[in-house]
């Protein structure tokens with residue numbers, strides 16, 4: 001780990017805001033996993049800001065209605081300030097997204113979405129963006145490169161909250177962007193240097209250590225998620241479960257053929273609305289009621305407790321991040337919490 005702000009003159013690195021050998025080690029790893037060249041940022045939002053900065057002011061941006069709430073707030077703020085024109089779409093409805101593309105400069109994608117777990121046909125949508133002259137960016141935080149590699153499905157840029165699965169231990173906040181395009185890579189790098197959203201070497205070291213077990217963690221977590229999704233789907237206290245391993249959404253064809261597995265994020269709509277969902281969150285003992293996701297420990301959260309979450313996300317929706325604990329322990333805890341009476 002390289003803890004230094006300055007370097008001996010005329011070496012490969014000159015200053016700590018420009019580069020760091022610890023960053024390079026992580027970037028090489030993530031680049032190989034995602035079939036591109038990666039850049040590490042101080043947070044997922046710093047990487048997302050840099051990617052949004054790739055298109056000029058005045059651009060038309062097409063984005064999912066149920067995009068990650070931070071990205072949604074960033075884009076809606078930019079639209080309110082007159083910097084972009086925002087077209088919000090249902091990302092699982094391929095025809096609707098394609099129809100919104102003419103005149104757009106940026107197609108923002110997330111699949112599965114946070115927190116509605118909608119799956120987009122990335123191959124069709126990135127091809128549509130290319131034909132329309134728009135840059136496509138895919139937030140691949142939920143799927144991880146173990147499940148889906150956006151650049152191989154035609155995306156111009158992939159972004160990550162490294163905070164989540166890649167680092168995997170709920171102990172750092174970090175982000176990354178990845179692209180196979182040299183010009184886009186140079187512009188993202190310049191954004192990082194000039195806007196200054198740089199990562200601390202210690203956090204990147206921890207992420208590099210975390211990523212060593214990414215394949216094992218994701219394999220375990222998504223196998224457990226599929227078991228839980230199928231059991232929850234027939235639980236008497238559950239109205240609806242959202243996980244790509246279950247039957248398709250009415251009216252949608254989930255493009256799960258582009259995924260290797262289904263990911264470990266699911267969403268559950270509890271019978272009894274917000275109070276019942278709050279009661280479940282307050283009654284688990286193994287599952288932790290907390291924001292964030294992608295750690296080795298299972299967490300769940302009622303997303304609408306955040307005022308920034310959009311109103312089309314159901315009040316009763318709990319987002320579940322399945323960790324690597326024993327699946328029967330996870331099930332037993334969820335089952336008792338779902339059955340605990342609402343006061």
Ligand SMILES: *Cc1c(COP(=O)(O)O)cnc(C)c1O
Nearest residue numbers: 043044045068114141161163174
């Ligand atoms: C958490 C998250 C982000 C933001 O990442 P930070 O590391 O918290 O800045 C972006 N996209 C998705 C899908 C996320 O879950």
